[in-house]
Amino acid sequence: MTTTVDDKQTSKEFFNEWMGAKGPKGWVGRYISNTGRWYTDMLIREGHIKPEDKIIDVGCGSATTIVNLLKSVSLDEPIQAVEPSEEQLxxxxxxxGEAGFSDKIVLKQGFASPLDFKDNTFDLVYASFIIKHFADDSVADFFEEAHRVLKPGGRFLCWEFATVTSKIFKKLASNPKKAMQNFRSFEQIGKFLVAAGFKDIEEFKVQNRGFWDPVVDAGARATK
Ligand SMILES: C[S@@+](CC[C@H](N)C(=O)[O-])C[C@H]1O[C@@H](n2cnc3c(N)ncnc32)[C@H](O)[C@@H]1O
Known part of the structure; x- marks a missing residue:
């Protein structure tokens, strides 16, 4: 297994700097980071979430999606959440804490690879908007890890920017020194999933976000 240290560190530092910034840059960053709530319904629907599911959110950011998940669904086991950036943590x-879920979400500092969990631990590995920060080696490593920690029959769910059409957004989002922005289509993501050993690989449509219209997302679901 090859591990790309550079994109891990670059991305972590990028989020630390952005989320920790004072003034407008930080306000915008923290606002965007808190928009994960828009995706909760999609997580419930596409992840086929059931109360008995043991779930991990990899690269959870501000954890808004899983906080909102717990407002809609009661789970038997705490959600595990992994995030490298101190500022996002x-x-x-x-x-x-504000939602009163400190005993229902276990936060750990860490990267998508290696995942500090035993083989066959989870029913669902979920990762949203993280793989654009990964070079190909890191996507391969992460998907192998996701496959390893899933129980047989467990589900993997991820979505990410696939293409951007706006010139301004493209410029903002393609600075390799900052966050290793690698946009991938569902077909490209699917190849990594096949290589990691996943089956039943399916695309799903990511819901529209209104002001993010210049960005087209790819959603992928797969089974161990
Ligand atoms: C755009 S945010 C998305 C956060 C959250 N998943 C969401 O959908 O709102 C990307 C997150 O991925 C995290 N990240 C970047 N590189 C990572 C890595 N190698 N492993 C795990 N998380 C990573 C960043 O720190 C950041 O919090």
Missing amino acids: KLAKKNI
Whole structure:
């Protein structure tokens, strides 16, 4: 297994700098980071979430999607959440605490690979908007790890920017020194899933976000 240290560190530092910034840059960053709530319905629907599911959110950011998940669905086991950036972890801790879910979400600092969990642990591995920050090696490593920690029959769910059409957004989003922006189509994501050993690989349509219209997302679901 090859591990790309550079994109891990670059991305972590990028989020630390952005989320921790004072002034408008930080306000915008923290606002965007807290928009995960828009995706909760999609997570429930596409992840086929059931109360008995053991779930991990990889690269949870401010944890808003899973906080909102717990407002809609009662789970038997705490959700595990992994996030490398200290600044994102601070936001996540605050959001989780304010929602009263400190005993229902276990936050850990860490990267998508390696995942510090035993083989066959989870029913659902969920990752939203993280793989654009990964070079190909890191996507391969993460998907192998996702496959390893899933129980047989467990589900993997991820979505990410596939293409951007706006010139301004393209420019903003394609600075390799900052966050390793690698946009991939469902077909490209699917190849990594096949290589990691997943089956039943399916695309789903990511819901429209209104002001993010210049960005087209790819959603992928697969089974171990
Ligand atoms: C755009 S945010 C998305 C956060 C959240 N998943 C959501 O959908 O709202 C991307 C997150 O991925 C995290 N990240 C970047 N590189 C990572 C890595 N190698 N492993 C795990 N998470 C990573 C970042 O720190 C950041 O919090």
